[in-house]
Amino acid sequence: xxxxxxxxxxxxxxxxxxxxxxxxxxxxxxxxxxxxxxxxxxxxxxxxxxxxxxxxxxxxxxxxxxxxxxxxxxxxxxxxxxxxxxxxxxxxxxxxxxxxxxxxxxxxxxxxxxxxxxxxxxxxxxxxxxxxxxxxxxxxxxxxxxxxxxxxxxxxxxxxxxxxxxxxxxxxxxxxxxxxxxxxxxxxxxxxxxxxxxxxxxxxxxxxxxxxxxxxxxxxxxxxxxxxxxxxxxxxxxxxxxxxxxxxxxxxxxxxxxxxxxxxxxxxxxxxxxxxxxxxxxxxxxxxxxxxxxxxxxxxxxxxxxxxxx
Amino acid sequence: xxxxxxxxxxxxxxxxxxxxxxxxxxxxxxxxxxxxxxxxxxxxxxxxxxxxxxxxxxxxxxxxxxxxxxxxxxxxxxxxxxxxxxxxxxxxxxxxxxxxxxxxxxxxxxxxxxxxxxxxxxxxxxxxxxxxxxxxxxxxxxxxxxxxxxxxxxxxxxxxxxxxxxxxxxxxxxxxxxxxxxxxxxxxxxxxxxxxxxxxxxxxxxxxxxxxxxxxxxxxxxxxxxxxxxxxxxxxxxxxxxxxxxxxxxxxxxxxxxxxxxxxxxxxxxxxxxxxxxxxxxxxxxxxxxxxxxxxxxxxxxxxxxxxxxxxxxxxxxxxxxxxxxxxxxxxxxxxx
Ligand SMILES: Nc1ncnc2c1ncn2[C@@H]1O[C@H](COP(=O)(O)OP(=O)(O)O)[C@@H](O)[C@H]1O
Ligand SMILES: [Mg+2]
Numbered sequence: 001x002x003x004x005x006x007x008x009x010x011x012x013x014x015x016x017x018x019x020x021x022x023x024x025x026x027x028x029x030x031x032x033x034x035x036x037x038x039x040x041x042x043x044x045x046x047x048x049x050x051x052x053x054x055x056x057x058x059x060x061x062x063x064x065x066x067x068x069x070x071x072x073x074x075x076x077x078x079x080x081x082x083x084x085x086x087x088x089x090x091x092x093x094x095x096x097x098x099x100x101x102x103x104x105x106x107x108x109x110x111x112x113x114x115x116x117x118x119x120x121x122x123x124x125x126x127x128x129x130x131x132x133x134x135x136x137x138x139x140x141x142x143x144x145x146x147x148x149x150x151x152x153x154x155x156x157x158x159x160x161x162x163x164x165x166x167x168x169x170x171x172x173x174x175x176x177x178x179x180x181x182x183x184x185x186x187x188x189x190x191x192x193x194x195x196x197x198x199x200x201x202x203x204x205x206x207x208x209x210x211x212x213x214x215x216x217x218x219x220x221x222x223x224x225x226x227x228x229x230x231x232x233x234x235x236x237x238x239x240x241x242x243x244x245x246x247x248x249x250x251x252x253x254x255x256x257x258x259x260x261x262x263x264x265x266x267x268x269x270x271x272x273x274x275x276x277x278x279x280x281x282x283x284x285x286x287x288x289x290x291x292x293x294x295x296x297x298x299x300x301x302x303x304x305x306x307x308x309x310x
Numbered sequence: 311x312x313x314x315x316x317x318x319x320x321x322x323x324x325x326x327x328x329x330x331x332x333x334x335x336x337x338x339x340x341x342x343x344x345x346x347x348x349x350x351x352x353x354x355x356x357x358x359x360x361x362x363x364x365x366x367x368x369x370x371x372x373x374x375x376x377x378x379x380x381x382x383x384x385x386x387x388x389x390x391x392x393x394x395x396x397x398x399x400x401x402x403x404x405x406x407x408x409x410x411x412x413x414x415x416x417x418x419x420x421x422x423x424x425x426x427x428x429x430x431x432x433x434x435x436x437x438x439x440x441x442x443x444x445x446x447x448x449x450x451x452x453x454x455x456x457x458x459x460x461x462x463x464x465x466x467x468x469x470x471x472x473x474x475x476x477x478x479x480x481x482x483x484x485x486x487x488x489x490x491x492x493x494x495x496x497x498x499x500x501x502x503x504x505x506x507x508x509x510x511x512x513x514x515x516x517x518x519x520x521x522x523x524x525x526x527x528x529x530x531x532x533x534x535x536x537x538x539x540x541x542x543x544x545x546x547x548x549x550x551x552x553x554x555x556x557x558x559x560x561x562x563x564x565x566x567x568x569x570x571x572x573x574x575x576x577x578x579x580x581x582x583x584x585x586x587x588x589x590x591x592x593x594x595x596x597x598x599x600x601x602x603x604x605x606x607x608x609x610x611x612x613x614x615x616x617x618x619x620x621x622x623x624x625x626x627x628x629x630x631x632x633x634x635x636x637x638x639x640x641x642x643x644x645x646x647x
Contacts, residue, residue, distance in 0.1 A: 201411065203415070206414070206474065210426045210478070213395060225415070298416065299415070300415070300463065
């Protein structure tokens with residue numbers, strides 16, 4: 001078991017290394033650089049800037065220096081946000097993104113899973129159709145539409161609901177809805193179909209034949225099996241949601257990490273791009289590892305490190 | 311002997327979107343205390359639906375449309391699911407065909423077994439654990455102290471069936487229904503499971519309904535038999551009468567189509583030609599008539615009643631009618647039952 005974790009951590013490091021390397025060289029391969037402007041800067045200034053940020057070193061030297069930095073969690077200075085390092089940007093943006101993200105994740109779990117279960121239990125009844133129509137809308141309507149509608153219909157009319165920022169708890173509602181809409185709907189659909197599948201299984205009939213109450217049959221015997229595919233989806237989803245969303249953070253004027261991520265790409269802010277990518281990839285890999293651990297609790301056939309079948 | 315179960319004119323139909331599947335079409339039988347009743351018939355003849363109807367476990371879109379299931383005189387079809395769950399696993403238990411899929415993979419054997427015990431007896435967890443160990447020993451699972459902590463995937467098919475049997479008998483049920491409990495198992499394991507059931511019958515003093523498509527299994531442990539076909543009862547007899555003197559062409563067909571190594575005689579296997587009836591539009595007469603070599607005009611129009619051949623044997627075949635032509639081996643009886 002311990003050996004398994006070592007192996008996983010090692011492979012995570014290798015993966016991160018590859019991701020950082022690929023990102024580094026891909027960014028350099030595209031023409032232009034962080035100091036390219038519409039109105040071209042004088043060559044002299046560019047040369048000075050390049051010298052300041054060591055961008056005039058041979059690429060391989062830049063690469064080695066950069067990897068050294070990453071190894072010590074020092075992602076280097078931002079080329080655009082003057083005086084700030086990538087670490088500063090993450091430190092500034094992460095709390096906002098995380099706070100909204102955590103609310104969104106909680107909403108997904110607290111509403112998405114029960115909605116899926118109820119839908120499955122009432123298959124082809126009005127409540128099932130209602131949930132499924134909502135869920136279909138949820139996965140098809142993009143978050144900026146949800147966010148805009150929310151602002152237009154609610155916060156611009158109800159004076160005590162703030163439109164932007166995260167000044168009080170109520171302000172979280174809008175961004176959390178916009179951020180969770182897709183995944184909440186997806187989780188509801190996934191739970192429903194997984195539950196329907198499980199309810200057809202022979203062991204559910206056995207549980208009933210043994211005289212267990214319907215609450216136990218559903219809440220214990222069916223649910224644990226039905227959650228397996230949901231856990232697979234939810235792990236990486238949490239990583240994606242916690243790292244924020246450019247669109248949602250923009251619309252609700254939240255100071256978050258998602259904004260930096262996207263802006264850095266258009267700004268060709270090399271260090272920010274790679275730093276954010278590595279940070280996101282690290283979080284993602286960590287969540288996948290958590291999913292694996294969660295699996296070994298839910299599905300006993302999966303022993304960490306190996307999968308045993310029948 | 312007291313009657314523990316009386317099934318009266320049971321009809322169960324599935325209302326599918328393609329039409330009504332009449333899976334069980336008005337069957338009646340009794341089970342006396344201590345009986346091991348075999349229900350035999352080709353697959354699709356309605357055996358499983360019969361047992362699920364008794365348990366009140368017929369799935370949507372199926373429904374009992376007519377008839378009574380009297381357990382110790384009480385009509386179970388009148389109970390709601392909640393009342394019924396007090397009987398299930400407690401007074402009436404059931405084990406199923408496929409032990410690989412019939413046990414929940416997500417919980418340990420001990421967890422599932424204790425749960426059944428605690429649901430019906432009000433024992434606490436510790437007491438239930440002791441009882442669970444007792445049960446595992448009783449069904450012949452070695453090293454129960456270790457095995458109780460195992461998950462089902464660590465059990466072989468035979469061991470899983472034993473574990474499922476231990477859950478079924480946890481509360482000393484008065485009736486145990488086993489739906490093809492050995493069909494999915496290896497031949498050697500089959501014999502062991504049958505042996506176990508025979509053993510348990512005396513130990514916990516339960517009556518058993520054993521469903522199978524295998525006459526060999528019937529001959530090994532049952533004392534009474536019902537032969538089902540197309541959702542109806544073709545023949546009802548005690549074991550000796552049935553094997554000595556089958557009185558329905560379908561029963562005879564079944565016997566000729568299985569190897570008779572029981573008697574040591576070598577005989578050619580003769581399959582029954584044709585296929586079982588479409589229960590969506592069942593023939594109005596005897597369901598077996600399209601495949602029956604003795605079929606007469608009346609057989610196609612009207613299903614025969616159960617003719618009483620002797621005190622221990624009844625058969626639903628017009629050949630027993632006094633006006634029917636003479637066929638070798640078929641007894642004529644004066645009146646319908
Ligand atoms: N859930 C269901 N929906 C529709 N038809 C069903 C269902 N379950 C069983 N049947 C039909 O009922 C008939 C009897 O089935 P069953 O009792 O399982 O047969 P047996 O156990 O004798 O092999 C079959 O024709 C089968 O197709
Ligand atoms: Mg069956």
